[in-house]
Amino acid sequence: MSAAADRLNLTSGHLNAGRKRSSSSVSLKAVEKPFKVTVIGSGNWGTTIAKVVAENCKGYPEVFAPLVQMWVFEEDINGEKLTEIINTRHQNVKYLPGITLPDNLVANPDLIDSVKDVDIIVFNIPHQFLPRICSQLKGHVNPHVRAISCLKGFEVGAKGVQLLSSYITEELGIQCGALSGANIATEVAQEHWSETTVAYHIPKDFRGEGKDVDHKVLKALFHRPYFHVSVIEDVAGISICGALKNVVALGCGFVEGLGWGNNASAAIQRVGLGEIIRFGQMFFPESREETYYQESAGVADLITTCAGGRNVKVARLMATSGKDAWECEKELLNGQSAQGLITCKEVHEWLETCGSVEDFPLFEAVYQIVYNNYPMKNLPDMIEELDLHED
Ligand SMILES: NC(=O)c1ccc[n+]([C@@H]2O[C@H](COP(=O)([O-])OP(=O)(O)OC[C@H]3O[C@@H](n4cnc5c(N)ncnc54)[C@H](O)[C@@H]3O)[C@@H](O)[C@H]2O)c1
Numbered sequence: 016m017s018a019a020a021d022r023l024n025l026t027s028g029h030l031n032a033g034r035k036r037s038s039s040s041v042s043l044k045a046v047e048k049p050f051k052v053t054v055i056g057s058g059n060w061g062t063t064i065a066k067v068v069a070e071n072c073k074g075y076p077e078v079f080a081p082l083v084q085m086w087v088f089e090e091d092i093n094g095e096k097l098t099e100i101i102n103t104r105h106q107n108v109k110y111l112p113g114i115t116l117p118d119n120l121v122a123n124p125d126l127i128d129s130v131k132d133v134d135i136i137v138f139n140i141p142h143q144f145l146p147r148i149c150s151q152l153k154g155h156v157n158p159h160v161r162a163i164s165c166l167k168g169f170e171v172g173a174k175g176v177q178l179l180s181s182y183i184t185e186e187l188g189i190q191c192g193a194l195s196g197a198n199i200a201t202e203v204a205q206e207h208w209s210e211t212t213v214a215y216h217i218p219k220d221f222r223g224e225g226k227d228v229d230h231k232v233l234k235a236l237f238h239r240p241y242f243h244v245s246v247i248e249d250v251a252g253i254s255i256c257g258a259l260k261n262v263v264a265l266g267c268g269f270v271e272g273l274g275w276g277n278n279a280s281a282a283i284q285r286v287g288l289g290e291i292i293r294f295g296q297m298f299f300p301e302s303r304e305e306t307y308y309q310e311s312a313g314v315a316d317l318i319t320t321c322a323g324g325r326n327v328k329v330a331r332l333m334a335t336s337g338k339d340a341w342e343c344e345k346e347l348l349n350g351q352s353a354q355g356l357i358t359c360k361e362v363h364e365w366l367e368t369c370g371s372v373e374d375f376p377l378f379e380a381v382y383q384i385v386y387n388n389y390p391m392k393n394l395p396d397m398i399e400e401l402d403l404h405e406d
């Protein structure tokens with residue numbers, strides 16, 4: 016094969032605004048053996064990313080095995096199995112209704128079988144289920160498998176606060192990066208243009224270009240004409256913002272639900288961005304401040320989540336109905352998860368452990384409103400009082 020013939024050009028037409036990041040035009044060598052990919056998770060975002068990945072695996076058979084498996088937490092939908100519906104009608108009628116999925120995407124209810132002989136695993140489940148999934152996968156995943164986590168959250172336990180990518184690496188012994196961005200799933204599924212950020216460190220046991228996963232392979236896996244990918248190194252930065260913007264969005268939902276309007280929501284986002292960056296600097300000093308401003312996974316994700324994500328909707332309903340968070344989540348989301356409800360508790364527990372609650376007044380106020388029924392109308396004072404205390 017000639018040098019020209021064995022290269023694949025993926026061009027996005029996306030400008031690189033002088034940032035240190037991968038090029039928008041990828042020249043990719045055909046690989047020794049096409050990478051086999053599995054997506055673990057089939058919720059709103061899990062199914063959307065599986066669609067993206069399956070489209071690219073079909074489009075680049077020199078790089079990826081065309082058939083992509085999606086592990087599905089099996090459910091009965093009006094007497095039919097969800098996996099059967101996906102495999103015959105090519106729709107996830109519960110979590111992504113109205114979107115036709117590629118026919119090379121195969122739903123599999125057997126977790127262990129879905130990762131058999133796989134090269135790349137894309138994790139995409141609500142983060143509260145990750146520990147159980149990892150414990151089931153232990154011993155079934157080859158150490159050369161590479162992974163990307165699309166989850167937004169942290170793992171807080173005996174080891175302190177951990178990125179989910181680090182948790183996957185520790186539990187399964189595999190290299191894991193992250194994908195995070197301003198990505199409301201239904202908009203991506205409908206192929207409305209958006210951007211995202213993928214972050215990945217090349218591991219010490221990298222087997223070489225054409226044999227292993229690198230930044231170009233990841234760009235080829237996720238980039239679509241409607242889904243523009245930048246690949247960077249800052250796994251911590253994109254993961255911190257992805258997890259914490261969900262807590263900020265709850266705060267925005269409270270003030271919106273109280274009828275306070277755009278100014279109040281902007282104030283919450285301003286305070287929230289400051290706390291997100293402070294959290295990164297205090298607990299993940301390897302994260303880079305510019306990631307928060309320059310990448311889709313940074314402030315852009317904060318803006319889109321606070322405008323139209325599930326967390327803001329749940330918090331708005333809490334404010335207008337007086338119902339608790341779990342009732343509102345159930346009423347609005349049909350089995351989907353508002354991750355900020357869990358993350359604000361995990362963050363509170365971690366901050367309490369290290370005596371830093373007062374450095375994060377917004378995160379603490381959101382926690383107290385969700386878990387201890389503090390009045391939402393006191394939110395400005397809760398932030399202000401703790402700010403004054405800090406001085
Ligand atoms: N939906 C979005 O717009 C979006 C966008 C970007 C990132 N994310 C993040 O992606 C991750 C996945 O979100 P999602 O929207 O795909 O999920 P979701 O909120 O739609 O959750 C539903 C999924 O959880 C599964 N589930 C229920 N019980 C389970 C169990 N016991 N074990 C395993 N799975 C179970 C369901 O089968 C279903 O697949 C989250 O961390 C989320 O924050 C979501």
Ligand SMILES: O=P(O)(O)OC[C@H](O)CO
Pocket residue numbers: 167196197198199200261264316319320323324325326327352353354
């Ligand atoms: O719907 P949310 O609040 O989980 O947010 C969705 C995405 O994370 C936005 O990027």
